[in-house]
Amino acid sequence: MDAMTAITRDHERLTNLMRCLRDHEAEPVTVMAELRARLAAHTTAEEELVYGPLLGVDPAEEYAVRHGITEHRDAENRLAAAQAAVGTAGFDTLVAEFVDAVTLHIREEESRILPDLVREVSEEQLERLGALFEDRRRSELDEAGFGYSAG
Numbered sequence: 001m002d003a004m005t006a007i008t009r010d011h012e013r014l015t016n017l018m019r020c021l022r023d024h025e026a027e028p029v030t031v032m033a034e035l036r037a038r039l040a041a042h043t044t045a046e047e048e049l050v051y052g053p054l055l056g057v058d059p060a061e062e063y064a065v066r067h068g069i070t071e072h073r074d075a076e077n078r079l080a081a082a083q084a085a086v087g088t089a090g091f092d093t094l095v096a097e098f099v100d101a102v103t104l105h106i107r108e109e110e111s112r113i114l115p116d117l118v119r120e121v122s123e124e125q126l127e128r129l130g131a132l133f134e135d136r137r138r139s140e141l142d143e144a145g146f147g148y149s150a151g
Contacts, residue, residue: 003050003129004114010042010137011106018099028091032083034146039079039102041140043072045133053121053129054113061116068113071105078102 001009017038021031047069054061078098085091118126141147 001130001134002123002126003133004118004126006130006133006137007042007046007050007114008110010038011110014038014042014102015106018102022095022099028086028095029083032079032086036076036079036083037141037144037146039075041137041144041146043076044140045136047072049132049136050117050129051113053125054116057120058116061113061120064108064112064116068105068109071101071108075102075105 014035017031017035020026021028021035051065051068054065056062075098078094078101082091082094082098085094117129121129
């Protein structure tokens with residue numbers, strides 16, 4: 001699977017979990033624990049393996065990548081704030097802010113960063129990056145207690 005497909009599929013997983021959290025479809029502490037693990041695994045794999053080929057190529061691409069990294073940190077901080085607010089009046093607002101921020105990041109990444117990656121690397125390299133992304137993501141999920149069967 002190529003990197004663009006691997007990342008967009010993982011975005012879908014994250015989006016489904018965020019919807020579940022936002023719509024109160026499951027216990028929020030459980031959903032947020034999985035979201036935290038999946039977000040960390042996704043971010044680690046993406047920043048270590050996928051963003052690299054775009055650094056130093058073009059100032060606009062490099063800006064988009066650095067902005068994406070900043071958004072990753074922002075998402076982690078917003079999720080932590082929501083986790084700390086479980087059971088309080090501000091919880092739903094913090095969840096909505098987290099979901100909105102991550103949704104915007106996904107849109108920007110899928111419309112800007114990933115198409116730039118497709119243009120900058122060969123199909124072979126794109127396939128290799130996809131496999132590396134999946135391996136790294138799964139390794140991170142295993143370490144967090146959300147093993148391979150969790151997808």
